[in-house]
Amino acid sequence: MRVGVIGGGQLARMMVPAAIELGVDIAVLGETEESAARIAVTTIGDSTDLDTVLAFAREVDVVTFDHEHVPQEVLRALVDAGVAVRPGPDALQHAQDKLVLRERLQALGVPQPAWARVADADELAAFLDRVGGRAVVKTPRGGYDGHGVRVVAAAHDADDWLADGPLLAEELIDFRRELAQLVARRPSGEIAVWPLVETVQGDGVCREVFAPAPRTTAVVERVAREIAHGLAASLDVTGVLAVELFETVDGRVLVNELAMRPHNSGHWTIDGAMTSQFEQHLRAVLDLPLGSPAARAPFSAMVNVLGGPADGDLDARVPLLMADQPTAKLHLYGKTTRPGRKIGHVTATSDDLDDAVFVARAAAAFFAD
Numbered sequence: 490m491r492v493g494v495i496g497g498g499q500l501a502r503m504m505v506p507a508a509i510e511l512g513v514d515i516a517v518l519g520e521t522e523e524s525a526a527r528i529a530v531t532t533i534g535d536s537t538d539l540d541t542v543l544a545f546a547r548e549v550d551v552v553t554f555d556h557e558h559v560p561q562e563v564l565r566a567l568v569d570a571g572v573a574v575r576p577g578p579d580a581l582q583h584a585q586d587k588l589v590l591r592e593r594l595q596a597l598g599v600p601q602p603a604w605a606r607v608a609d610a611d612e613l614a615a616f617l618d619r620v621g622g623r624a625v626v627k628t629p630r631g632g633y634d635g636h637g638v639r640v641v642a643a644a645h646d647a648d649d650w651l652a653d654g655p656l657l658a659e660e661l662i663d664f665r666r667e668l669a670q671l672v673a674r675r676p677s678g679e680i681a682v683w684p685l686v687e688t689v690q691g692d693g694v695c696r697e698v699f700a701p702a703p704r705t706t707a708v709v710e711r712v713a714r715e716i717a718h719g720l721a722a723s724l725d726v727t728g729v730l731a732v733e734l735f736e737t738v739d740g741r742v743l744v745n746e747l748a749m750r751p752h753n754s755g756h757w758t759i760d761g762a763m764t765s766q767f768e769q770h771l772r773a774v775l776d777l778p779l780g781s782p783a784a785r786a787p788f789s790a791m792v793n794v795l796g797g798p799a800d801g802d803l804d805a806r807v808p809l810l811m812a813d814q815p816t817a818k819l820h821l822y823g824k825t826t827r828p829g830r831k832i833g834h835v836t837a838t839s840d841d842l843d844d845a846v847f848v849a850r851a852a853a854a855f856f857a858d
Contacts, residue, residue: 490513490514490550490551490775491513491514491515491516491548491549491550492504492508492513492514492515492516492549492550492551492552492553492771492774492775493515493516493517493518493545493546493548493549493550493551493552493553494515494516494517494518494525494529494552494553494554494555495518495536495542495545495552495553495554495555495556495559496517496518496519496525496536496554496555496556496558497517497518497519497520497521497523497524497525497526497529497531497555498519498524498525498555498556498822499524499525499822499823499824499831500555500556500750500751500767501517501519501524501525501529501555502524502525502527502528502529502822502823503751503756503759503767503820504751504767504770504771505525505528505529506767507765507767507768507770507771508771510768511768511771511772513771513775515529515530516529516530516531516532516545516548516549517529517530517531517532517555518531518532518534518536518541518542518545519531519532519533519534520533520534520535520536521533523823523824523825524822524823524824525555525823526823527823528823532545536556536558536559536563537558537559537560537563538563539562539563539566542559542563542567543566543567543570543572546567546570546572547572550573550775551573551574551575551774551775552567552572552573552574552575553574553575553576553728553750553770553774554576554581554749554750555750556750557581557584557585557748557749557750558585558631559581561578561581561582561585564577564578564581565578575676575727575728575773575774576725576726576727576728576749577725577727579724579725580724580725580726580727580749581749583724583747583749584746584747584748584749584750585630586629586630587627587628587629587630587657587746588606588629588655588657589629590746590747591604591657593724594744597719597720597723599716599719599720599744600716600741600742600743600744601743601744601745602659602660602662602735602743602745603619603620603659603660604657604658604659604660605619605657605658606655606656606657606658607626607647607651607655607656607657607658608651608654608655608656609651610644610645610647610648610651611644613626613641613644613646613647613651613656613658614644616658617641617642617643617644620660620661621660621661622642623640623641623642623661624640624641624642624658624659624660624661625638625639625640625641625658625659625660625661626638626639626640626641626646626647626650626656626657626658626659627639627656627657627658627659628650628653628656628657629654629655629656629657636693638693640661662735662737662743663737663738664735664736664737664738664743665736665737665738666687666702666736667687667688667689667690667733667734667735667736667745668685668686668687668688668702668705668709668713668733668734668735668736668742669685669686669687669688669698669731669732669733669734669752669754669755670682670683670685670686670713670714670716670717670731670732670734671683671686671717671729671730671731671732671752671754671755671758671766672717672718672721672729672730672732673721673728673729673730673766673769673770673772673773673779673782674721674722674726674727674728674730674773675727675772675773675774675776675777675778675779676727676776677776678722679778679779680718680721680722680779681764681769681779681780681781681782682714682717682718682782683700683755683758683762683766683782684700684701684702684782684784685701685702685705685709685710685713685714686698686699686700686701686702686754686755686757687699687700687702687703687705688733688753688754692829694793694795694829694831695753695754695793696792696793696795697790697791697792697793697846697849697850698753698754698756698757698789698790698791699788699789699790699842699846700757700758700761700784700788700789700790700791701784701788703842708740709736709740709742712742713732713734713742716732716734716742716744717730717732720732720744720747726749727773727774728749728750728770728773728774729749729750729751729752729755729766729769729770729773730747730748730749731747731748731749731750731751731752731754731755732744732747733745733746733747733748733754750770751766751767751770752766753793753831753834756791756820756834756836757789757790757791757836758782759818759820759836760785760789760818760836760838761784761785761786761789761836761838762782762783762784762785762789763780763781763782763783763784763785764779764780764781764782768780769782785838786838786839786840786845787839787840787841787842788838788839788840788841788842788845789836789837789838789845790836790837790838790839790842790845790846790848790849790850791834791835791836791849792834792835792836792849792850792852792853793831793833793834793853794821794831794832794833794834794835794853794856795829795830795831795832796826796827796828796829796830796832796856796857797826797827797830797832797856798826798856798857798858799826799858801825801826803821803826803832803856806855806856807819807821809855810835810852810855810856813851813852813855814837814848814851814852816837816838816848817835817836817837817848817849817851817852818835818836818837819833819835819852820833820834820835820836821833832856833856834853835849835852835853836849837849837852
């Protein structure tokens, strides 16, 4: 079997070792010579161009994704051409358009923040009055890692974005912390669920992940699991589904956003779970029996490597990290350094959460200036 991955970033790159172990061939459609292109058979091309994507898809058995930016018209043309697209366009639209997601969650009765579609300053003003004077506005499509997200307190605070079309406005949630629940689903309906994790954000970017989420009640675990399991089935997801959640100070669990692909909150599974999210994603899109999502150790901590040293010399730092923290597991993404850019991550596992966090943070610090 040959899997084609549209998008050549770190997620496609991290599918390669799993594909090798499964005996699966993998091909990548990327836009640069970075990351996945350094280790996988890669076609350089535009994932929004129908002819390019169709030519790529004809050489593989199933198409999946490293990102959600392939236009719906391209996805549906692939399906019409008989290509196995997993997840399919009907499911993927909920990860591509935040307004579509909010509407579907509302129809399904899934708990989420109060929200509204706002097309002008008057509609934003009305929503601000409804939610107490402050709100979050998001561009419906294309935002990631804090891009396309803004906190507003006045009707005209988003005029520049509104000039390009309607926005999603959400209540500003007083949350205790952010959580993520990953599941995987295959076309036959089998679903596997990993432990619930806590994510730590900074400036809209995931910094750290703790697995399992510490100090979590059985009720929160059950609700998160039921939400993710139900969404995977209701939306007909194939592959990994990441459900980003708010745990509020009053004990509610609310859906923030979805991703239908391997996700930053699941990178810990490479070293910390019986079946990594990357292996599971390949199993799912090929409709193979899913592996166990159970944890290998009581605790895992994942810390992102962001930016990297100013001189761009990662190679000089690697042996220093290895000597200082021999139990840490380093994953670099084959990317050049740039302020704020995700260039890798470090994972540590332990019987003690504090120990795992210390090791992962100490290792990641070798790449900071």
